[in-house]
Amino acid sequence: MTATATRPLTVTDAIETRHSIRKFVQQPMNADDLREILRLASLAPSAWNAQTWRFAVVQNPEVKEQLQAAAYGQPQIGSAPAVIVVYSDMEDTLDTVEDTAHPGMGEEGRAGQRKTFNGAFGGQDVAQRGQWGLSQANIAFGFLMLAARGLGYDTVPMLGFQPDKVRELLKLPEHVQFAGLLPIGKRAEDGFPHHRHDVERVTTFY
């Protein structure tokens, strides 16, 4: 299974062949593939269909350079044709919560959605509910990596960066919380083999 795979990978093959890749082929991302990968990630589930995740896609070389600086200069950002910044915006989610009610539920559903979210988060402060939003975004972060691999792309999830600098660079509001940065492209190196606990080590059966 290589970067040149032309048919979509099975979930099993995508997971097995996903490794963190830090050196990428020097060619721009195909725009249609990029949009499709983001669309698939958006199909992740979230409680009450909140869809707290937001994506900032950095391809402009100058912005990418500044993003790299905000990530302690780590070269995988410079090497990748695009970097997807995955974050959650719980305040935007709350502001537009009616949009996430299923249309089949009609006007009543929209009102119910508002009531549900007000009840759950009205008494929480921005940081607290932001943390909840981030949990949802992290599930989509997982979907995003597999959607990319399924279409023959490679990624490397990164948590090593200065959040305040990234917020400033991308002009994001202070309350957003980052799932991570995800350089994406076609692999120009092999990744390390997986090293994981045995299933039995991390699972208990009841």
Added chain:
Amino acid sequence: MTATATRPLTVTDAIETRHSIRKFVQQPMNADDLREILRLASLAPSAWNAQTWRFAVVQNPEVKEQLQAAAYGQPQIGSAPAVIVVYSDMEDTLDTVEDTAHPGMGEEGRAGQRKTFNGAFGGQDVAQRGQWGLSQANIAFGFLMLAARGLGYDTVPMLGFQPDKVRELLKLPEHVQFAGLLPIGKRAEDGFPHHRHDVERVTTFY
């Protein structure tokens, strides 16, 4: 694409056909498939390969009944042949951190891994670093749902339950944090069609 699909689904098909399913065919989980799904979820990435996720698989009818009670009686738990409780145990992660160093890095790698984790989390309290662990576990939670769907199974992620009661029932330490409950089985109903924001609504290009 139905529950009777016998060949593994592509990532695209798995994501497209994954819907929250609350009524399951009444038959036990195939033990090999269950283990394979957990193995694939374990291949999720995590910062420094921390692998903070842990799985509690509930199949015993009496335990499942008590789990359902801890989740406000929601019937999808009773309907599913198995429920995978996904949680993160950051304290266990820290206690055994040397095991997660890649073997290729040798004794030096193991010592380095200990130093990295002590530096990052030694100054944090249990709740704070537990939150970090949960973020990693949520990525594996996303992998878990897609691994299941890829092999023809259906799931429904649940956040509506009483964490303290679940901890008590499963005899888990107080510090563990839950990503969610995941009833799993073969679908006996169709899910709702997806309703999501357009990609353009949740994405900004730079």
